[in-house]
Every structure is written in C-alpha cells, then in structure tokens.
Amino acid sequence: MSKCILIVEDQEDNRTILRDLLGKAGYDIIEAVNGEDGVALALAKRPDLILMDIQLPVMDGYEATRRIKANAALKAIPVIAVTSYALSGDEAKARAAGCDAYVAKPFSPRQLLAKVREYLPS
Amino acid sequence: MTALRARVDKAVAAASTSLRSRWRDVQASVPSVGMSWRNAASGVFLWWRKLAAKIRSARAQQTGGLFRKYASLLVALVGGSLFINACIEMYYSYGERREALIAVQREKAYGAAAVIEQFVKEIEGQVGWATGFLPSGSGLEQRRFDFLRLLRQAPAITEVSYLDGDGREQIKVSRLAMDTLASGLDFSKDRKFVEAKANKRYLSPVYFRKESEPYLTLAIAGAGHNAGVTVAEVNLKFIWDVISRIRVGKAGVAYVVDERGLLIAHPDIGIVLRKTDLSQLPHVDLARKRLRDANIDVPAISRDRSSRDVLTAFAPISTLGWLVFVDLPTSEALQPVYESLRRTIVVLGVGLGLAALAGIWLAQRMAVPIRALAKGAARIGAGDLDHRIEIHTGDEVQRLADSFNEMTAQLKDSYATLEQKVTDRTRELSEALDQLRALIGVSHAINSTLDLQAVLAAILANACRLANAGGGAIYTFDEVSEEFSLAATHGMSADLIETVRAARPRLHDSSPVGRSTSSRSVIQVADLAVEPASPLREALLKADVRALLAVPLLREERIIGALMVRRHQPGTFDQAIIELMQSFASQSALAIQNARLFQEIDEKSRQLEVASQHKSQFLANMSHELRTPLNAILGYTELMQDGLYGELPSKVKEVLVRVETNSTHLLGLINDVLDLSKIEAGQLVLSSEDYSMKNVVDTVVSATESLAEAKKLPLKVEVSDDMPVGHGDERRIAQVLLNLVGNAIKFTDAGEVRIAAKAVDGTFSVAVSDTGPGIPAAEKGRVFHEFHQVDSSNTKTKAGTGLGLAIAKRIVELHSGRIWVESELGKGSTFYFELPVRTVQHEGIA
Numbered sequence: 001m002s003k004c005i006l007i008v009e010d011q012e013d014n015r016t017i018l019r020d021l022l023g024k025a026g027y028d029i030i031e032a033v034n035g036e037d038g039v040a041l042a043l044a045k046r047p048d049l050i051l052m053d054i055q056l057p058v059m060d061g062y063e064a065t066r067r068i069k070a071n072a073a074l075k076a077i078p079v080i081a082v083t084s085y086a087l088s089g090d091e092a093k094a095r096a097a098g099c100d101a102y103v104a105k106p107f108s109p110r111q112l113l114a115k116v117r118e119y120l121p122s
Numbered sequence: 123m124t125a126l127r128a129r130v131d132k133a134v135a136a137a138s139t140s141l142r143s144r145w146r147d148v149q150a151s152v153p154s155v156g157m158s159w160r161n162a163a164s165g166v167f168l169w170w171r172k173l174a175a176k177i178r179s180a181r182a183q184q185t186g187g188l189f190r191k192y193a194s195l196l197v198a199l200v201g202g203s204l205f206i207n208a209c210i211e212m213y214y215s216y217g218e219r220r221e222a223l224i225a226v227q228r229e230k231a232y233g234a235a236a237v238i239e240q241f242v243k244e245i246e247g248q249v250g251w252a253t254g255f256l257p258s259g260s261g262l263e264q265r266r267f268d269f270l271r272l273l274r275q276a277p278a279i280t281e282v283s284y285l286d287g288d289g290r291e292q293i294k295v296s297r298l299a300m301d302t303l304a305s306g307l308d309f310s311k312d313r314k315f316v317e318a319k320a321n322k323r324y325l326s327p328v329y330f331r332k333e334s335e336p337y338l339t340l341a342i343a344g345a346g347h348n349a350g351v352t353v354a355e356v357n358l359k360f361i362w363d364v365i366s367r368i369r370v371g372k373a374g375v376a377y378v379v380d381e382r383g384l385l386i387a388h389p390d391i392g393i394v395l396r397k398t399d400l401s402q403l404p405h406v407d408l409a410r411k412r413l414r415d416a417n418i419d420v421p422a423i424s425r426d427r428s429s430r431d432v433l434t435a436f437a438p439i440s441t442l443g444w445l446v447f448v449d450l451p452t453s454e455a456l457q458p459v460y461e462s463l464r465r466t467i468v469v470l471g472v473g474l475g476l477a478a479l480a481g482i483w484l485a486q487r488m489a490v491p492i493r494a495l496a497k498g499a500a501r502i503g504a505g506d507l508d509h510r511i512e513i514h515t516g517d518e519v520q521r522l523a524d525s526f527n528e529m530t531a532q533l534k535d536s537y538a539t540l541e542q543k544v545t546d547r548t549r550e551l552s553e554a555l556d557q558l559r560a561l562i563g564v565s566h567a568i569n570s571t572l573d574l575q576a577v578l579a580a581i582l583a584n585a586c587r588l589a590n591a592g593g594g595a596i597y598t599f600d601e602v603s604e605e606f607s608l609a610a611t612h613g614m615s616a617d618l619i620e621t622v623r624a625a626r627p628r629l630h631d632s633s634p635v636g637r638s639t640s641s642r643s644v645i646q647v648a649d650l651a652v653e654p655a656s657p658l659r660e661a662l663l664k665a666d667v668r669a670l671l672a673v674p675l676l677r678e679e680r681i682i683g684a685l686m687v688r689r690h691q692p693g694t695f696d697q698a699i700i701e702l703m704q705s706f707a708s709q710s711a712l713a714i715q716n717a718r719l720f721q722e723i724d725e726k727s728r729q730l731e732v733a734s735q736h737k738s739q740f741l742a743n744m745s746h747e748l749r750t751p752l753n754a755i756l757g758y759t760e761l762m763q764d765g766l767y768g769e770l771p772s773k774v775k776e777v778l779v780r781v782e783t784n785s786t787h788l789l790g791l792i793n794d795v796l797d798l799s800k801i802e803a804g805q806l807v808l809s810s811e812d813y814s815m816k817n818v819v820d821t822v823v824s825a826t827e828s829l830a831e832a833k834k835l836p837l838k839v840e841v842s843d844d845m846p847v848g849h850g851d852e853r854r855i856a857q858v859l860l861n862l863v864g865n866a867i868k869f870t871d872a873g874e875v876r877i878a879a880k881a882v883d884g885t886f887s888v889a890v891s892d893t894g895p896g897i898p899a900a901e902k903g904r905v906f907h908e909f910h911q912v913d914s915s916n917t918k919t920k921a922g923t924g925l926g927l928a929i930a931k932r933i934v935e936l937h938s939g940r941i942w943v944e945s946e947l948g949k950g951s952t953f954y955f956e957l958p959v960r961t962v963q964h965e966g967i968a
Contacts, residue, residue, distance in 0.1 A: 011754070013754030013757070013758075014750075014757070017757035021757075021761060021766065092809065105749060105750075106749060106789060107753070108760060109761055
C-alpha cells in the first residue's frame with residue numbers, strides 16, 4: 001500500500017507541482033488549502049507525512065503544525081515545512097512549532113523529493 | 123619690677139614644686155586628693171604666669187615716648203648748663219687760688235731770705251769790724267777785748283778766733299771753752315784760712331755741734347799786707363727760728379738749702395741733722411740752676427721728699443748762695459677748691475633733681491593731653507565713631523582735639539549714608555538676582571522638559587511672584603478662530619477659571635487680552651473698579667482682583683497668545699515689572715512655539731515611521747508575491763526537464779534551461795532586494811549560533827566548484843586547521859563568502875581564484891583573491907555601494923544585481939567586522955573581511 005502525503009498549500013500551482021511530483025513518485029496525495037482544513041484532513045485521513053506551507057489563509061502553517069503535534073494521534077506524523085520565508089529565524093520558528101524538517105521556497109522538486117524520501121523510505 | 127617679679131616667680135615656682143613633692147606621698151595613699159592639690163598648685167602657678175604676662179604686655183603697650191622725651195630734654199638742659207657752669211667756675215677758681223697761694227708763699231720765702239741775709243750780713247759786718255789791724259804785742263789783749271765785745275753783741279757767734287797772716291792761731295775766744303791766747307795752732311792749710319785770704323771772706327758749709335745745732339764758720343780776712351783772718355763760728359739757730367716761724371697753712375713748711383742742695387734749715391731739725399740732700403727734688407734742682415741761668419723756669423707744682431704734690435715757691439739768698447723754699451701740699455692748698463667742687467656737685471645734684479621734677483611736671487602737662495588725643499584717635503580709628511576726645515587745655519592740642527571730634531562726626535554721617543546706600547544697592551541686587559534666577563529657572567524649564575503645560579506653569583508662577591501678583595494666566599491664540607484659550611493659570615479659583623473660559627477673549631474685542639494682542643503692546647488696568655462693566659469684570663472683582671497687566675505673546679509679529687498677571691491692590695505696574703513681564707512673555711511665546719514645532723516634528727516622524735513600516739511590509743509582501751509565481755515557474759521547469767510530463771524534444775530542453783537560468787536570476791534579484799530592504803529597515807535578524815568557518819568555506823566551495831570548473835578556473839583553498847569555533851549567523855556569513863567567490867569567478871576569465879581563511883587574535887580573517895581585471899582606485903570605495911558595478915558598460919554581460927557587495931558589507935558590519943578590497947588594475951583583486959570569532963548579538967536588529 002502506497003504512503004499517503006498530505007499537502008497543505010493555498011497556491012494552486014504549488015499544489016499541482018507537488019501533486020505531479022509526488023504522485024509520479026508513487027505516493028497517495030491528499031490536499032488541503034488552509035491550516036484548518038489541513039488539521040481536519042490529517043485527523044480524518046491520518047497521512048504518513050505532511051508538507052505544510054507556512055503562509056496560509058484562515059490558519060497559518062505554524063499554528064496548524066502546533067495543533068497536529070499537540071494531538072497524540074497525529075503527533076508521530078512527520079511535518080515538513082515549506083516556506084518562502086527564506087530568512088534566518090524561519091527555520092527555528094518552524095522547528096519551534098514542531099516541524100520535523102524545513103524546505104525553503106523556491107524549492108527544487110528534486111531536493112524536495114529527496115527530503116520526503118528521508119522520512120518515507122520505501 | 124622685673125627683679126621683683128623674677129623673685130616672686132621663683133618663689134611661686136619653688137612653692138609649687140615643694141607642694142608637689144610634699145603631696146606626692148599623700149597622693150600615693152589618697153590619689154584623688156593628691157591630684158586635686160597638685161592641680162591647685164599648678165593653678166596658682168599658671169595664674170601667676172598669666173598675671174606676669176598681662177603686666178608685661180601692659181608695660182609694652184604703654185607708649186610714654188613723648189613724656190620720656192620731654193622729661194629727658196628738660197633734665198639734660200638744666201643739668202648740662204649747671205655742669206658747664208660748674209666746670210668753668212672750677213677751672214678759674216683753681217687757677218686763681220693757685221696763683222694767690224704761690225704769691226703768698228713766694229712773699230714768705232723772700233721775707234725769710236731777706237731776714238737771713240740781713241742776719242748773715244750783720245754777723246759779717248760785726249766780724250769784719252773786729253778784724254781790724256792791731257799791732258802785735260799789745261794788740262793781742264785788745265783783740266781779745268774786741269772779741270769779747272763781739273760775743274756780747276752777736277749772740278749767734280759762739281766762738282771767735284784770729285789767725286795771723288801765716289795762719290797761726292793768735293787768739294780764740296769762746297762762750298763754751300776757755301779763751302786761748304797765742305796757741306800757735308797752724309791753720310795755714312785750712313780751707314777757712316786759704317779761702318778767706320783769697321776771697322776776703324769764707325763761709326763754710328753748715329755743720330752741727332752737739333748733734334743739734336747748726337753752725338757755720340765765717341772767716342774774714344783783714345785788710346792790708348799779711349793781714350790776719352778772723353774766724354767766727356756762727357750758730358744758725360736764728361735761721362732755724364726764722365724758718366720755724368714761717369707758717370704756711372697747716373702742713374706747709376719753709377726750709378733752706380745751701381748751694382749744694384743740702385738742707386740747712388727746716389722746722390723739723392731731725393731732717394736737717396740727717397744731712398738731707400734735696401738736690402734731687404725737681405724744684406730744688408731747677409731753682410739752683412736758675413741761680414746761674416735766669417731763663418730757667420721753676421714749676422709751681424712739684425713733689426717733696428715724701429713724693430707729695432706740693433705748691434712751691436722759693437727765694438734766693440744771693441750773698442750766701444742759699445735758697446729759701448716754701449712748700450704747701452697741694453691737697454691742703456687746693457682744699458678750698460675741692461670744697462667748692464663738692465658744693466658745686468651738691469648744687470648740680472639739687473639742680474638736676476629740681477630739673478627732673480620740673481621736667482616731669484612739664485612733660486606731664488604736655489604729654490597727658492597728647493596721649494589722650496592719641497588714645498581717642500585710636501578709638502575713633504578702631505571704629506568707635508561715637509567717641510569724643512575731651513581735652514580742655516585751651517591751646518593747640520585742644521583745637522586739634524576739636525578738629526578730630528568734628529572729623530569723627532562727619533565720618534559718622536558719611537558712614538550712616540554709606541550704610542543706607544549699601545542697603546539700597548544690596549536690596550536692588552538681590553531683587554535683580556531674584557529675577558535673574560527666575561529667568562534662568564524658566565529657561566531651564568523650557569530646555570529640560572517638553573511638557574508645555576509644566577513650562578507655562580513655571581513661567582506663570584515666577585511671573586506672578588516677581589510682579590507681586592496674586593494670580594495670572596497664560597492664553598494661547600488660535601489663528602483660525604481668532605480666539606484665546608487658557609493654557610495655564612495661577613492663583614485662580616475654579617469658578618474664575620470657568621468664567622474666563624466662558625468669556626473666550628477674541629482678537630479684536632475690548633478685553634485686556636484682546637486689546638493688548640491686537641495693539642501688540644502692554645495693556646494695564648490700574649483699577650478694575652472704574653472699568654466698564656462686563657461679566658468678566660464682575661467675576662474678577664468678586665475674586666478680589668483690582669489691577670491687571672496684559673502682555674502679548676508674539677513671535678516675529680505673529681500672535682502666539684497673552685500673559686496676564688493680576689493684583690489684589692489697585693495701582694499701576696512699575697516699568698521694571700512691565701519689562702520683566704515682557705521677557706516672561708517672550709519666554710512663554712518661545713516655549714509655546716517650541717512645543718508646537720515639536721508636536722509637528724513628532725507628528726511628521728510618526729508618519730514617517732508608519733510610511734517606513736508600510737514600505738517594509740510592502741516589500742516583504744511584494745517579494746513573497748513575486749516569488750510565488752517564480753516558484754511555480756521553476757518547479758514546472760524542473761518537472762518538465764526531468765521528463766515528468768513526457769520526453770521533450772531537445773530544442774525544448776534547451777529553452778527550458780534558458781527559462782530556468784533567467785528565473786533563477788530573477789529570484790536572486792528578488793532575494794537581494796528583500797534582504798537589503800530588511801537590512802535598511804533594521805529588520806534583519808542575525809541568528810546566533812556556533813559555527814565552523816571551515817564548514818562555511820567548504821559549503822561555498824562546493825556551491826561554486828561547478829561554476830569555476832565551467833570557466834576552467836582552479837579554485838584554491840587555504841584554511842588553517844586550528845581555527846576556533848565561531849559564533850554568529852552561519853548562513854549569512856556563508857552568503858558573504860559566496861558572494862565574494864561568485865564575483866571572483868564571474869569576473870575572472872583566466873588565472874585562478876583563491877580562498878584563504880585564518881583566525882588571529884579572536885578574529886576570523888578571510889581573503890578571496892582573483893586574477894580578474896581589477897578595480898580602478900577611484901572605484902574601490904564605491905564597489906560596496908548599492909546598485910554599483912564596476913564599469914557597467916563592460917560588465918553588462920556579467921549578470922548581477924549590484925547589491926551583493928552592499929549586502930555583504932552590511933552583514934559583515936552587523937557582525938561587528940569590516941570588509942575591504944585591495945586591487946591592481948589588470949592583475950586582479952583581493953576582497954578581505956574580518957569578523958570577531960564570537961559575535962555578540964548586534965543591537966538594533968529586530
């Protein structure tokens with residue numbers, strides 16, 4: 001059974017790219033467009049990994065990550081932050097919120113795939 | 123006094139010492155009593171010393187100079203004249219006395235000499251008469267008869283004899299022995315015979331018989347051929363009688379010496395019998411010489427045989443060659459002179475005493491008023507201007523004292539007015555000082571606080587105090603509504619404040635504030651009670667205000683407001699107060715204007731801050747918005763290149779590489795602008811963590827290796843092995859190095875690029891060298907400026923934002939480091955940067 005990855009991303013293009021990239025790589029993809037939906041979907045579907053954008057409408061990625069990590073059922077799911085805040089301190093903030101890894105935008109699909117594979121070895 | 127004090131001093135000291143020693147024993151058993159006694163003894167001693175010191179100082183203070191001077195002068199004058207008088211008197215009295223005595227003595231000497239000469243002559247005559255020629259034979263008896271008669275007639279002759287022409291004694295008749303006739307004794311060789319034959323007469327030296335009577339042998343030769351010689355032995359007792367009878371004073375004597383200087387007659391026969399030779403006495407010697415030479419002077423004062431000073435006179439007995447002297451001891455002769463001298467001394471003493479008494483009395487009379495004058499002058503000099511000198515001598519001294527008193531009175535008057543003047547000036551000065559302090563206080567308030575309310579309150583309080591006003595207010599002017607509103611009040615009740623607020627003075631109304639500002643001059647109301655009625659007037663009168671002063675607050679002819687002070691007493695304000703209020707008014711205007719300006723500046727800076735925040739926010743949003751589509755472009759491009767969407771023709775692949783390159787460049791531009799804007803806005807936060815400079819270098823090398831390889835440039839690295847662990851923002855430091863290495867590779871076409879890193883004294887020192895075109899000297903400083911690239915035309919092909927070095931510089935500086943370049947045109951450049959190994963978090967980064 002293929003692994004399930006939850007993509008929380010408000011940008012259509014980014015979602016498409018991730019979906020194309022990871023789908024082609026053999027993962028099941030579920031998507032949410034804001035933090036709140038992301039948390040809800042994670043609860044519902046229990047994905048194997050979450051790619052979390054930070055700048056999100058309704059609820060930002062930090063908050064969503066905090067909630068997921070606060071939930072005992074979801075706590076074990078690795079969360080990789082994907083952010084365009086490519087400045088010092090962002091990574092620290094992301095880690096403080098509970099993110100397991102951090103990928104700065106613009107990300108290279110190849111690098112991202114490599115990072116995902118670190119957490120979901122086949 | 124001194125001796126007495128010394129004695130008492132000594133006695134007291136001795137007493138206290140003995141007391142001390144005596145009580146030392148007692149002290150052993152009863153220490154406290156001993157102590158007290160010892161203290162008492164010391165006390166007495168100290169008391170005496172103090173007293174002595176007081177007496178000493180009192181004596182030292184006693185001037186007495188004038189008194190002493192006058193007294194001494196008088197004594198000297200009287201004493202001196204008496205003394206000189208006495209001296210002259212003595213001198214003459216002595217001389218006269220001496221002359222008189224000498225004359226008397228000489229007289230006596232001459233008298234005696236005459237008597238003696240007469241005596242000898244008589245004897246001689248008688249003997250001569252008895253020497254007449256007598257025939258031999260019968261003549262012998264006759265001669266005897268003659269001789270007997272001679273003896274009878276001349277008692278002084280004791281023996282007479284006759285020698286014939288051959289010197290044989292014919293007859294000798296004596297009172298003492300038997301007469302001898304024709305004894306025939308041969309005297310032909312005898313001096314008396316020989317000399318008498320030769321000189322007709324012979325006088326023998328005096329000789330003595332019976333050891334007591336002086337005798338003289340007189341021999342006279344008779345006349346005619348072969349005449350005989352009569353020899354008579356003459357008793358000289360008569361001369362002795364004559365001499366003895368001469369009385370000269372008490373101790374004076376007369377005496378006779380013969381031509382050889384032998385004493386032959388003297389009242390003391392003993393001396394004569396001893397055959398005293400007086401030829402050695404100076405006056406005897408000289409007198410003998412004078413007999414032969416009349417030019418020789420014999421002194422009137424000489425010494426006798428006993429070496430006593432004597433007054434002496436003499437007379438010669440020329441026929442005999444003898445000398446009669448009369449001597450009187452000087453001591454006796456001058457006795458009256460000495461007595462006179464004694465009397466004179468007594469008189470001199472008495473005179474001096476009287477002179478001293480008179481001098482003291484006179485000096486007292488002269489010195490006492492002068493001393494009183496001096497004492498009074500000293501008291502006046504010491505400042506006792508009420509003192510008056512009391513002298514009633516009726517002379518110049520009194521006039522002087524009167525002048526002193528007048529002068530003192532005038533001096534007192536001058537002092538009194540002077541004191542008044544000083545008091546006045548002091549008051550004026552203290553007022554001025556007060557005003558100055560108030561003004562300084564106000565200036566201080568203006569400068570030290572931006573709280574306009576506090577400043578105006580301070581100004582108003584000072585203004586009211588100095589204007590002696592019970593209350594006051596400062597109004598500010600609103601240029602739009604032309605109304606005045608209260609900005610500060612002092613000594614006003616809430617009711618009054620409310621009334622004034624409600625009255626709302628306007629620019630051109632009739633209120634004092636309105637009038638003073640519209641006329642731009644000071645308006646004062648001396649008595650509010652006589653002013654036209656108005657609600658404000660009633661309120662002020664109710665608040666017990668009677669007079670007021672309104673001063674406009676102006677700033678370059680612009681009305682800023684007004685200052686008002688109010689008094690409870692009617693009356694006009696002094697010009698000095700008005701001027702003072704004007705300066706308070708200008709201070710108030712300044713404060714208000716400053717406050718307004720400050721408010722404006724504050725407002726502006728707030729706006730600027732907001733604008734700046736907007737700008738930063740905008741830039742941040744913008745870059746995010748810009749990067750989002752770029753992410754999509756780059757993502758899709760990569761997926762396409764990776765064949766995710768199927769195999770692509772090679773031409774399309776080429777184009778995709780171009781798309782990727784351009785997108786990456788655009789992303790770099792956006793990132794740089796974002797970085798710079800963040801730095802500018804002070805929003806760049808450096809992370810603070812440990813890092814390894816070696817890792818930084820390695821990261822940069824691995825990121826740029828491919829670039830260098832593409833240009834066939836060797837990338838050489840020299841990193842010390844023993845570099846310490848650094849502390850700072852690793853990613854940013856890597857960004858700096860990446861920029862430098864990237865530039866070096868970018869601008870170098872041949873040669874090499876070299877990276878060197880080391881740590882010295884707590885500082886990382888990193889150098890990036892290239893063999894590129896180099897940087898002109900004029901450009902070196904500017905390469906770190908934003909949007910600057912060396913020789914833009916030439917480097918157009920070298921794609922770059924021109925922001926990289928500017929960002930690098932800021933990052934290095936945020937790490938408290940420095941960055942610089944050394945370059946030689948045509949040979950290459952070396953960029954250096956230094957960072958503290960451990961960077962303390964730079965403040966102002968938020």
